[in-house]
Amino acid sequence: MAAGTDVLSPPAPARRRRPKATRRRRDERRLAFLLCAPAVVVMLAVTAYPILYAVWLSLRRADLRFPTQSVFVGLTNYTTVLRSGLWWQAVANTLIITVVSVAIELVFGMVIALVMHRALVGRAAVRTAVLIPYGIITVVAAFSWRFAWTPSLGYLPRWLHLNGDPLTAHASSLAIIILAEVWKTTPFMSLLLLAGLALVSNELLEAARVDGAGAWQRFTHVIVPVMKPAILVAVLFRIMDAFRIFDNIFILTQGSNSTQSVSILGYDQLFVGLNLGIGSPVSLLIFVIIAIIGFGFIKGFGAAAPGMDTGR
Amino acid sequence: MPERRTTGVVARLAMSLLLVTITVGCASSQAATGNTVTFYIFNEPGGSFQRAADTCTQAAQGRYHIQLALLPSGADGQRQQLVRRLAAHDPSIDIMGMDVVWAPEFAEAGWIRAVPDDIKVQVTRDGTLPAALKTATWKKTLYALPYNTNTQLLWYRKDLVAAPPATWDQMISEAVALRQQGKPGLIEVEGAQYEGLTVWFNSLVASTGGRILDDDGNVAVDGTSRQAADIIRRLATSPAADPSLSNTMEDQARLAFESGKAAFELNYPFVYPSAQKDVPALARVMAWAPWPAVNPNTPSHVTIGGINLGVSSYSRHPDIAFQAAACLRDADNQKYAAIKGGLPPTIASLYRDPALRQSYPFADAILQSLRDASTRPLTPAYTNVSLEIQSALSPPSHIDPPKVPSRLDTTLRDAIASRGLVP
Secondary structure: OOHHHHHOOOOHHHHHHHHHHHHHHHHHHHHHHHHHHHHHHHHHHHHHHHHHHHHHHHHOOEEEHHHHOOOOOOOOHHHHHHHHHHHHHHHHHHHHHHHHHHHHHHHHHHHHHHHEEEEOOOHHHHHHHHHHHHHOOOOHHHHHOOOOOHHOOOHHHHHHOOOOOHHHHHHHHHHHHHHHHHHHHHHHHHHHHHHHHHHHHHHHHHHHHOOOOHHHHHHHHHHHHHHHHHHHHHHHHHHHHHOOHHHHHHOOOOOOOOOOOOHHHHHHHHOOOOHHHHHHHHHHHHHHHHHHHHHHHHHHHOOOOOOOOOOO | HHHHHHHHHHHHHHHHHHHHHHHOOOOOOOHHHOOOOEEEEEEOOHHHHHHHHHHHHHHHOOOOOEEEEEEOOOOOHHHHHHHHHOOOOOOOOOEEEEEOOOOOHHHHHOEEOOOOOOHHHHHHHOOOOOHHHHEEEOEEEEEEEEEEEEEEEEEEEOOOOOOOEEEEEEHHHHHHHHOOOOOOOOOOOOOOOOOHHHHHHEEEEEHOOOOOOOOOOOOOOEEEEEHHHHHHHHOOOOOOOOHHHOOOOOHHHHHHHHHHEEEEEEEOOHHHHHHHHHOOHHHHHHHEOOOOOOOOOOOOEEOOOOEEEEEOOOOHHHHHHHHHHHHHHHHHHHHHHHHOOOOEEEEEHHHHHHHHHHHHHHHHHHHHHHHOEEOOOOOOOOHHHHHHHHHOOOOOOOOOHHHHHHHHHHHHHHOOOOOOOOO
């Protein structure tokens, strides 16, 4: 977008007030809309249509295995989902995983970002090393975790002197899922925070030091406030991501021992149960929750949504 | 300028890629028409499916040409791909390798065709096992051709136990005694929350004389479910249970037995050649016996597994597809798949074949088990039923047996009507 505007309009401030320039602006605006139109049409086709179709399906009994029984059932599917213990168990699991993993990631991510920022030697090597977990395919990493935690195959239960298989109980399974999430996405968090750290100018820190601020005070009163937009964006991204957690659970437990997340529950209804009428409300409820989280962050904390200009 | 040149090169490259894709797409869709019959099935590393496709293509002398298309290795993945495409009326699927529990679901949804009479006569006359035919039948109509079958046996260490236990009670007490003597005494059985747990429960219920659904697909849970659940719980809470029981599937059971810590294993025959290859010393003391009974005087009724061949309703040429399917499952191809692929045949007479008996020293035990076999509940909503059973029995050590019948009665009624959420 930025590059396109530069090419099309190098308007000198002096010419802007002339009526001719206004007309030219209007033409440009029309051209801009025309140029956007294909993208808008494609977006409507690939996002708006499926969402509306899901809404329609969610109001019907629509089971692929019983095509003749398809009828309009109103909001029955929603009440079925909202009354189901499985749904609330999945919501609870997802919230626990989201809150705990994002909190740990934020702390670790900040520590690693500070280390990377301060690293004097081998900066590139440190950054590469930190990024390795994020570069490994989630499914592969999840399999490694699963084998590592399986007694007789893996080493972790032996090191920790565990009796039994930690992936067969609810609490320990959730803990391992969170561990796998944290291990994998802390690098992402630290990279986003590192970008934020670059906003903190050395003069500011020097001034704070001259005023007698200690290391912790400089962190809480200078670094964090300046970095706030970056922190909020990082946390928002990770919450939205973590709330949709799927692959780690799919490999580690398949949702057994009541470890389903909302995404796993939706997948089970749609792809295993083939019950589109029940699966669609689950997907739509996930969509609504994510939307609320996003809006809450932008309105409540003033986090910048991608594309919004905060610099000005 | 150099940038622009690069863009041009990239654009041209992308364009030519697109053209190639389009041309390839046209070529493959051309190949799919005509007399090509596609055969969707999982990969059998022994190559027996490919060989069957080749020999049948040759024998057909130009009437049809079978093209093998591979599905994922897990049954869930296979079903998900097939039903997704069938629900979208995909015409590129002709023959499907279907797990024995899928026929009612596919038939009720209208995704597969009933077997034509001439082919049906061939299949019923060649001595195909009745239990295998039952899995391919829905509402008294034959919808698929039994291809291969499978059943579990009891595998045990003859250096540790003199004679195989006849019942579950005996097996558990012998295993506990071995453990108390400090010997390997675990019982390896599939206790993870997955299809294998349903198979275990179904075998126990059938061996107790009960069933989960009746012939019309209605819930028929009774006190036998409690007895079955009680056996699972008793094993799970005894010292004979593997600590990983609630995460054990067929392959983990095989590996655990091969590691030498178990005295007993309930598993499919693939474990025997595997032990011969991995741990020859252990294979020499590995013996087999019928799956343990629940009551001393009635034989066990072990759950039948295997693959049936179905023909898609959206196939462009169902006639030659059925002919091809009948050829793929003929005695010769079944025998080859049994020897090279470890897939037991559905034609009973093959169990007397000397070549087959050489690689199946346990052929008689399998045939006997198959003659007494039970089927899993036959219902279009089988997936829901199985998931409810797994959920009610997981983890095995936390089962409350007296509550199992009433819980299953409620949840299975919802399951067969596909009401509510699947766990």
